[in-house]
Amino acid sequence: MSxxxxxxxxxxxxxxxxxxxxxxxxxxxSTEESHAFNARLVLVLANHIGSLPVLREAFEAARxx
Numbered sequence: 001m002s003x004x005x006x007x008x009x010x011x012x013x014x015x016x017x018x019x020x021x022x023x024x025x026x027x028x029x030s031t032e033e034s035h036a037f038n039a040r041l042v043l044v045l046a047n048h049i050g051s052l053p054v055l056r057e058a059f060e061a062a063r064x065x
Contacts, residue, residue, distance in 0.1 A: 006057035 012018050026034050046055055 004054075006054050006061060008061055 026037065029037060049055055049058075
C-alpha cells in the first residue's frame, strides 16, 4: 500500500466504537503493561502505514505542530 500524505480528515466509521475497543484493550493492564501495549500498537500501525514521510507527518500532527 503506497500512501502519499497523512489523512487528517475524520475517517473512522464508528469513532465511539473505536474508542470503546481501545479502552477495552487496556482493561486489566497495569500502567507499565498499558504503556507497552501502546508502544506495540504504534509499531503495528506504523508497519501498516509503511511510509516514513507519512509517519513523520503523523508525529507532527500528534505534537500539535
